[in-house]
Structures are given as structure tokens and as C-alpha cells.
Amino acid sequence: MQETKLTRRSAIAAAAGALTPLSAAGEPHVVFVCGDHEYGGEQTLPLLAVELTKHYKFRCTVLKSHPDQNAEENIPGLEVLATADLAVFYLRWRRLPENQLAPIAAYVKSGKPVMGFRTTSHSFNYPKGHALEAWNRWGAEVFGTPPGWGADGHTHFGHQASTDVSVIPDAASHPILTGVNSSFHVRSWLYRVLPKWPPKDAQTLLMGKCISPNKPAEDNPVAWTWKNGHGAKVFFTTMGHPEDFAVEAFQRVTLNAVHWCLAKPSPKWPGRLPIDVPYHGMTPAPTKKKA
DSSP states (O other), X not given: OOOOOOOHHHHHHOOSSOXXXXXXXXXXXXXXXXXXXXXXXXXXXXXXXXXXXXXXXXXXXXXXXXXXTTOTTXXXXXXXXXXXXXXXXXXXXXXXXXHHHHHHHHHHHTTOOEEEEGGXXXXXXXXXXXXXXXXXXXXXXXXXXXXXXXXXXXXXXXXXXXXXXXXXXXXXXXXXXXXXXXXXXESSOOEEOTTTOSOTTSEEEXXXXXXXXXXXXXXXXXXXXXXXXXXXXXXXXXXXXXXGGGSHHHHHHHHHHHHHHTTOOOOOOOSSOOOOOOOOOSOOOOOOOOO
16 A cells, blocks of 8 residues: 555545555554545545644544445455554445455454444444344444444434534543533534433533424433443544534544544644535435446
8 A cells, every 4th residue: 555645635635545644653543434425524534634644743544435435335445454543433334345344343353442423323234134234233332322223213303403512511521522612513413322322331521402303302412432342442423514523622522532542642722623524415426427
């Protein structure tokens, strides 16, 4: 895998495939794995990787579904997880072949830290009876989320909604909340994870209140930490709409979480990050032109 300097321009331009590790010996290697259909993780996470490189000299690799976000059965380059110090996932309903699942399984079993955004709660969607169907529950095993969309009441309250977020008072001193406003607003429509999730031994950091729901909506956790059954440090958030990444408080949570996962102190805040990605929703796969 050829080494390439990760810049803002290259992050935006790389619509498929991997952006490879920077040559910065001794710095943590963060691998981002993207493929989510709807929320533009393929655009937001590369820009986050740029900022981690620019301000904190991390090495970053971004892996994407190929040829586009709708490609559910192919994320090239997953073998690079073997060199990762932190894996960050933003997936939705993938059906990867077994040989691509193997590096993910090996990373998780290593007990190294993991982060996940929003639809990663339902990363995989193998049909009933499929040999890999058990992967549909992967979010519960790794991140402490409900075991797939619709399971245990896992749903949302309508695309017209948004979320008021507040810091749990008992968690206010957690390193991930360093410098984070006690309340802020995000565009993400609230996900329901209660009453069974996150696990009882997780620490909820942030709660969400649904604004303009399409049905009765109780407050729900939107970010938590956990130690999973593999011994890994976990940070998960049900936020992750592309417009969330433009919110300074959410940016601070995300940067702090990366550092916390890597057992580093909360970082010096560089100021609002230039992550401004519009929401396009479900984008149809491009049609092939007739010869």
C-alpha cells in the first residue's frame, strides 16, 4: 500500500478506496472504515482525518466502500487494520465477504480501542439463514448498541426531527467532555436505544431530547463509553449526521474521544474545524452509460 500525504483536497477527492498511512514514526495509526449509504461518512471522516493529521500528527488511513457508498459487499484494504492503534467505524447494512470480515474480527479480538458513529449499530445486514447472519448483531458485541435496526425497539423519530443534547451531570468531568458545552443542538434525529441499551456497565456521557418527533419520544443516550467483552475501550455515538460534524461541541467530543481511546490526554482545541458537508440523504448508485 503506497503512502500518500493526507490533505483536505485529497480527502475530498478520494471517493473510493483507501487513503494510506502517513509516514510519522511513533504516532498513533487511526483507521477509518466507511460505508453508510445515507450520512456521508465517506466525506466527513476523511476531513476529520485531515484535522487529526494537521493538528496532532496522527497517521490516518481511510477505507471506503467501493465503488461508492452504496457498494455493500466491498471495502478494499481492510488488512491495514492489523497496523491500527484505533479503528473508527461508520457503517450501515454491509454484506462483506468473509475474507473482508476476517481483518475486522481480528482487530476486535485484539482488544484495541474502537469508535463508532450512528448507523454502525446496524453495520451488517445478511439475510436470514445466511452463514454470516450472526454479524448482524456485531454492534451489540463491539459497541454496546442494540443488536441491529428494529431489534429491541431500535428506531428513530422521523427525518424532520433534530436533537437537543445535554451533558450528564455525573459525567461532566470525563475527559471526552473536556471543553464541551453543557448543552448543544445537532441535526441528527434521535435514535431510540433504551430500555436495554447501552449496557448497564457503560457510562452514558450525553443525553438527547428529540425536537419535533413524529411520535412520542423519550430522551435517549446519544454517546457513551464502555469496555466490551474483548477488553477494548469503546466510544459510541448515535450522532453523526453530516451537519453534526459542523457543530463545534460535537467536534470537540469527537477529537476528545479519539484521544481518550488512545490513552492520550484531552487535546488542545485548535478552534472550529472546517468540516462542512451537506446532507444528501440516500444517493442512488450511478447508472452505467450504454455503449
